Amino acid sequence: MILEIIAVVLALLYLILAAYQSIWCWLAAALSSLIYIKICIDSHLYIESGLQVFYFIMAIVGYVNWNKSNKQKKVSDLSLKEWIVGILIFGTLSLATAYWFEQNTKAALPWFDAPVTIFSLWATWLVVKKILQNWLLWIVIDATAVYIYINRGLNLTAALYALYTILAFIGYLKWKKVQQQYIK
Numbered sequence: 001m002i003l004e005i006i007a008v009v010l011a012l013l014y015l016i017l018a019a020y021q022s023i024w025c026w027l028a029a030a031l032s033s034l035i036y037i038k039i040c041i042d043s044h045l046y047i048e049s050g051l052q053v054f055y056f057i058m059a060i061v062g063y064v065n066w067n068k069s070n071k072q073k074k075v076s077d078l079s080l081k082e083w084i085v086g087i088l089i090f091g092t093l094s095l096a097t098a099y100w101f102e103q104n105t106k107a108a109l110p111w112f113d114a115p116v117t118i119f120s121l122w123a124t125w126l127v128v129k130k131i132l133q134n135w136l137l138w139i140v141i142d143a144t145a146v147y148i149y150i151n152r153g154l155n156l157t158a159a160l161y162a163l164y165t166i167l168a169f170i171g172y173l174k175w176k177k178v179q180q181q182y183i184k
Contacts, residue, residue, distance in 0.1 A: 137170030
């Protein structure tokens with residue numbers, strides 16, 4: 001329970017700092033991910049634990065990417081074609097991953113866990129690249145994750161993801177406003 005509380009606090013700190021485009025978000029993300037690796041393995045959420053490893057690596061990549069220069073990287077958009085192609089690719093990967101885990105492991109909730117995990121890979125990459133649509137993906141991902149964590153008895157983490165859903169909406173509005181300032 002103590003580990004989960006620490007992970008939740010760090011995860012919240014990550015999201016708030018990311019919405020404000022603070023480079024320190026990546027340190028909070030790295031520490032939270034390391035703790036969640038253990039929590040997810042202990043809860044038999046194997047796909048999710050793999051995602052936490054990815055998050056840890058992306059925290060390093062994000063820090064390096066956001067720290068490349070002194071000037072702030074602009075928020076940009078995906079084209080409609082990139083959006084559709086991404087959804088098709090990651091949707092297909094989600095179905096294949098869920099099927100494999102259902103057939104070959106005792107993973108809990110693979111049909112929910114796989115799309116949350118697979119689309120989180122893409123959404124995280126979009127955060128690293130400061131692509132606005134990352135927040136739209138996170139709204140859906142986080143809302144779905146609430147169900148997963150309630151089902152596994154991780155109520156504090158479920159509450160975190162409910163808050164994440166709200167904060168992702170706020171993050172979208174904040175980045176959209178910053179993006180519009182660059183256009184003016």
